[in-house]
Amino acid sequence: MKIGIVGYGTAGQAAALFLARAGHDIDVFERSAELSPVGAGFLLQPTGFGVLAALDLDAAALSHGARIERLHGQNHRARTVMDMRYADFAAASFGLGMTRGALFSLLHERCREVASIRTGTRIDTIAADDRHVLDADGTAYGPYDLVVVADGSHSRLRGNSGLLRHDPVYPWGAMWCLLPADDWPHVADLRQRYDGTRTMFGALPVGHLPGHDGRRWLTYYYSLPGHAVDAFDAAALERMQCDVAALWPELAERTRALTDPARLHRARYRDVRLHRPWRGRVVWIGDSAHGMSPQLGQGVNMALLDAQALAAALAERTDPALALPDYARRRTGHVAIYQRLSRWLTPLFQSDSRVLAPLRDLCFGPLGRLPLARRQMLKILAGSKRDWWR
Numbered sequence: 133m134k135i136g137i138v139g140y141g142t143a144g145q146a147a148a149l150f151l152a153r154a155g156h157d158i159d160v161f162e163r164s165a166e167l168s169p170v171g172a173g174f175l176l177q178p179t180g181f182g183v184l185a186a187l188d189l190d191a192a193a194l195s196h197g198a199r200i201e202r203l204h205g206q207n208h209r210a211r212t213v214m215d216m217r218y219a220d221f222a223a224a225s226f227g228l229g230m231t232r233g234a235l236f237s238l239l240h241e242r243c244r245e246v247a248s249i250r251t252g253t254r255i256d257t258i259a260a261d262d263r264h265v266l267d268a269d270g271t272a273y274g275p276y277d278l279v280v281v282a283d284g285s286h287s288r289l290r291g292n293s294g295l296l297r298h299d300p301v302y303p304w305g306a307m308w309c310l311l312p313a314d315d316w317p318h319v320a321d322l323r324q325r326y327d328g329t330r331t332m333f334g335a336l337p338v339g340h341l342p343g344h345d346g347r348r349w350l351t352y353y354y355s356l357p358g359h360a361v362d363a364f365d366a367a368a369l370e371r372m373q374c375d376v377a378a379l380w381p382e383l384a385e386r387t388r389a390l391t392d393p394a395r396l397h398r399a400r401y402r403d404v405r406l407h408r409p410w411r412g413r414v415v416w417i418g419d420s421a422h423g424m425s426p427q428l429g430q431g432v433n434m435a436l437l438d439a440q441a442l443a444a445a446l447a448e449r450t451d452p453a454l455a456l457p458d459y460a461r462r463r464t465g466h467v468a469i470y471q472r473l474s475r476w477l478t479p480l481f482q483s484d485s486r487v488l489a490p491l492r493d494l495c496f497g498p499l500g501r502l503p504l505a506r507r508q509m510l511k512i513l514a515g516s517k518r519d520w521w522r
């Protein structure tokens with residue numbers, strides 16, 4: 133098939149690789165003039181790592197990333213709110229902290245050999261025949277046997293699809309950036325600090341940048357209400373540094389080195405729900421289909437799993453009219469569970485609520501010690517919860 137892919141983030145890159153490997157002819161459209169990743173770093177869950185293994189990229193990912201064994205969260209009274217270890221889920225299990233640049237480069241090195249990538253081309257419309265896509269100047273590309281939309285959480289191609297249930301922007305967002313890890317002691321932990329639900333920040337070891345010089349990095353993120361993300365300036369940077377100094381002096385040494393607010397990226401996210409992720413010959417994958425809050429650290433995972441599932445569905449049924457409903461069936465349960473969990477859990481960490489934080493700080497610790505609840509919490513963390521009751 134001749135396949136057009138809109139968007140060259142993780143979902144678009146992985147889809148291009150899987151589908152090219154199956155023998156399809158791939159055109160990718162990316163609105164950015166220069167190919168580069170957005171943001172700092174992320175935590176890849178075991179399920180997403182499995183997809184990289186299916187692309188023979190696991191060894192390369194390991195050599196760039198940082199093995200994460202534990203998620204630890206503590207409140208302003210130094211009370212442990214969360215302490216989960218991947219090893220309690222499965223002996224050989226771990227998360228992988230990676231810089232965005234490292235994953236982007238690993239996928240790009242392969243993609244550029246097998247797909248035609250057109251940069252600086254923002255696709256604004258899918259033609260009524262579902263076989264052509266049109267850019268901002270009205271130039272049409274195609275015809276395609278299949279169009280894969282992977283244009284992210286703020287997708288332009290979702291609104292008129294007739295499939296949108298809702299996609300509100302979360303009231304809270306975050307600032308985030310890379311910080312040098314150097315002698316950071318918690319090399320295998322994602323660590324977070326909370327004070328109520330209005331203050332949350334964390335540090336995740338993410339290993340190296342692509343073409344690395346041996347230096348290791350941390351992803352640092354700091355939660356803020358949406359309007360404060362949009363208005364983040366030098367005064368806000370100073371307030372952030374004071375918060376960090378008060379709650380986590382060890383990290384404050386590093387955040388003090390941030391002198392320019394422009395060094396931090398702004399992140400706003402949406403809660404995206406579609407009636408179904410396909411229409412005719414067009415399929416939506418990644419954040420464009422199910423953007424969610426990053427609280428559970430699943431978005432990259434989901435993008436990789438979508439791409440793999442789409443290729444598997446097309447391998448079994450070559451006709452898109454049959455393959456796309458099959459793709460939706462493969463992904464619906466998993467996606468729906470994480471969408472719900474994100475929607476429910478995010479206000480426990482990012483909201484104006486006065487009651488949720490005491491409840492969280494009181495319940496999470498004891499819950500995490502009950503074997504059944506702990507098992508479920510670990511399963512959710514590892515990205516492998518596919519069913520509510522089994």
Ligand SMILES: Cc1cc2nc3c(=O)[nH]c(=O)nc-3n(C[C@H](O)[C@H](O)[C@H](O)COP(=O)(O)OP(=O)(O)OC[C@H]3O[C@@H](n4cnc5c(N)ncnc54)[C@H](O)[C@@H]3O)c2cc1C
Binds near residue numbers: 287400429430435
């Ligand atoms: C602060 C933060 C922390 C996160 N942490 C984690 C984490 O720890 N673990 C995790 O798994 N996930 C995490 N995520 C979520 C994760 O980043 C996303 O889920 C993932 O990047 C989605 O990939 P995607 O390819 O669907 O979309 P994107 O990465 O957004 O890629 C979309 C691409 O499409 C391009 N594009 C957009 N519109 C058009 C258009 N009209 N035409 C052509 N091209 C277009 C964009 O330029 C972009 O390159 C985090 C997100 C945020 C904001």
